[in-house]
Amino acid sequence: MKQFTSYLIHDFAGFNGSTTQNSPCLFSSILDVHSFNGTSRWCDLYKRYQGQFPVAVVWSISNSSCEEAKLNRTTYACRSRNSYRLQPYRGYTCSCNDAYEGNPYIEDGCNAKGATRIRNILMIISGSVGGSVLVCTAILALWRILEKRNLQNRKKKFYRKNLDLLRKEQSSTDEIVTERMKIYELDELEKATNYFDKTRVVGGGGHGKVYKGILSDQRVVAIKMPKITNESELRQFVNEVFLLSQTNHRNVVKLMGCCLQTEVPLLVFEFISGGTLSDHLRNHEQFSPLSFEDRLRIAYEVARALSYIYSEASITIFHRDVKSSNILLDERNTAKLADFGASRAVTCDKNSITTIVQGTYGYLDPEYHQTGRLTNKSDVYSFGVILAELLTGKLVVPYEKDNDxxxxxxMDFIASLTDNSLLEILDPLVLKEAKEEILQKIARLIERCLKLYGNERPTMKDVEEELKAMRAKKPNVDPNSLEGTASIDTRLDHGVNSLEGTASIHTCFEIEANSLGGTASFHTCFDIEANSLEETALIDSSM
Known part of the structure; x- marks a missing residue:
């Protein structure tokens, strides 16, 4: 209804009021019945509501009575089971039963009081949670996008910084380094190590960790992750990348590549599974004791590696941290010189440089320690200590005797040579297997390597040649006078430098035959050096 019209009749039967025609109380209005109190005066109502009266509409369904409507279940409006009928005027309306609330005109619309409220609350909570989840999902997705972008930016930043450091080390362009080794993506190394899982750690110490990794082509590698605390240590690590990129020798651990996308480069090496020389000399629970023949061969291989980095590599390198824990052994106990972080490169015409003293106590050249002058004889001293370890099996670190x-x-080794008590400090296995003649030669070589002054020590090339000659002689005696026997020892040693196109091969055959008629022994060695660029070869054979 949009409007209504009412008529006021002033004179009608039974009206005795004194109100005049102009009285403000003469009005009519549609009014909510509950708003009208029979005792109220019309003028009071007008003032109370300021001429705006509350109106309520009373409605009902059809004109049928409750009984009539209930007969037709199709049109019967009270659908909910917990509803009933009201018949205020004409027709009827529906309402929920006591203790129920809701909508009686729909199926199951009337629910127990409180359930609807709880349901509404749950709906509100669900909506809020759902909205929060959507918001959180959107924020998380945005964060991941930003994090991925930041990660890529950090990778680029680290790559440029590390490449600049490499350029400074070699005073050249990046092509020299990148041509000689592979540059790995960080993602590939993360997958290879199961994101650097702690169960993949196979070595390391105070300067970092070494992880075992399996590349996508199934090659097993060792990935060195440094623990850098200052700029100096960072430069040492970059220095190792540069130096090892210049080497290629069977007795120097092979650097396969590096990753420059981290704050400090990650180095990827060939995986050496046999542990360190130090482990083999002392951890006899995990490693079998090395025979004297193996020890002599390992000494020769380390000497070859040191001789190579001094005179045959692309640049001259002073290792500066030669020790038994930096010599790795593979599954065949072949020696691999490792850890070039402290090494220094020098020009070919220099035999020494002045630098901050660095190395491991016990192996450190005393002359270098006193003067800071690192020479091509400094590593010779450290190698002499390793030779003493191989013969005695003793620790290098100082110890206190009974008299404090x-x-x-x-000190013990030099003293044993002075008072002729060498046999007392040797490893029992060495004493059992080695000829005394060979032991005396090695002992005198060690004595020369451990001279206090570098100019009194032999060169690394001289050490290599002496050990080579010792290996040419059978290190032990295997008498058998009753039966004819023959023993053959064949070993092939390779040294290849792919950068200079050179190769050297050393092979020795040792044959000893005993029979009733006499004894004969034969030894033959072949040294082959080839230069593929000049197409020349030199073969030296001795019998």
């Missing part, structure tokens, strides 16, 4: 005197392996 501090001693170390070098």
């Amino acid at each position: 005197e501090v001693r170390n392996i070098v």
Whole structure:
């Protein structure tokens, strides 16, 4: 209804009021019945509501009575089971039963009081949670996008910084380094190590960790992750990348590549599974004791590696941290010189440089320690300590004797030569297997390597040649006078430098035959050096 019209009749039967025709109380209005109190005066109502009266509409369904409507279930409006009928005027309306609330005109619309409220609350909570989840999902997706972008930016930043450091080390362009090794993506190394899982750690110490990794082509590698605390250590690590990129020798651990996308480069090496020389000399629970023949061969291989980095590599390298824990052994106990972080490169015409003293106590050249002058004889001293370790099996670190005197392996070894008590400090296995003649030669070589002054020590090339000659002689005696026997020892040693196009091969055959008629022994060695660029070869054979 949009409007209504009412008529006021002033004179009608039974009206005795004194109100005049102009009285403000003469009005009519549609009014909510509950708003009208029979005792109220019309003028009071007008003032109370300021001429705006509350109106309520009373409605009903059809004109049928409740009984009539209930007969037709199709049109019957009270659908909910918990509803009933009201018949205020004409027709009827529906309402929920006591203790129920809701909508009686729909199926199951009337629910127990409180359930609807809880349901509404749950709906509100669900809606809020759903909205929150959507918001959180959107924020998380945005965060991931930003994090991925930041990660890519950090990778680019680290790559440029590390490449600049490499350029400074080699005073050239990046092509020299990148041509000689592979540059790995960080993602590939993360997958290879199961994101650097702690169960993949196979070595390391205070300067970092070494992880075992399996590349996508199934090659097993060792990935070195440094623990860098200052700029100096960072430069050492970059220095190792540069130096190892210049080497290629069977007795120097092979650098397969590096990753420059981290704050400090990750180095990828060939995986050496046999542990360190130090492990083999002392951890006899995990490793079998090395025979004297193996020890002599390992000494020769380390000497070859040191001789190579001095004179045959692309640049001259002073290792500066030669020790038994930096010599790795593969599954055949072949020696691999490792850890070039402290090494220094020098020009070919220099035999020494002045630098901050660095190395491992016990192996450190005393002349270098006193003067800071690193020479091509400094590593010779450290190698002499390793030779003493191989013969004695003793620790290099100092120890106290009964009279509180501090001693170390070098002091004990030199003293044993002075008072002719060498046999007392040797490893029992060495004493059992080695000829005394060979032991005396090695002992004198060690004595020369451990001279206090570098100019009194032999060169690394001289050491290599002496050990090679010792290996040419059978290191032990295997008498058998009753039966004819023959023993053959064949070993093939390779040294290849792909950068200079050179190769050297050394092979020795040792044959000893015993029979009733006499004994004969034969030894033959072949040294082959080839230069593929000049197409020349030199073969030296001796019998």
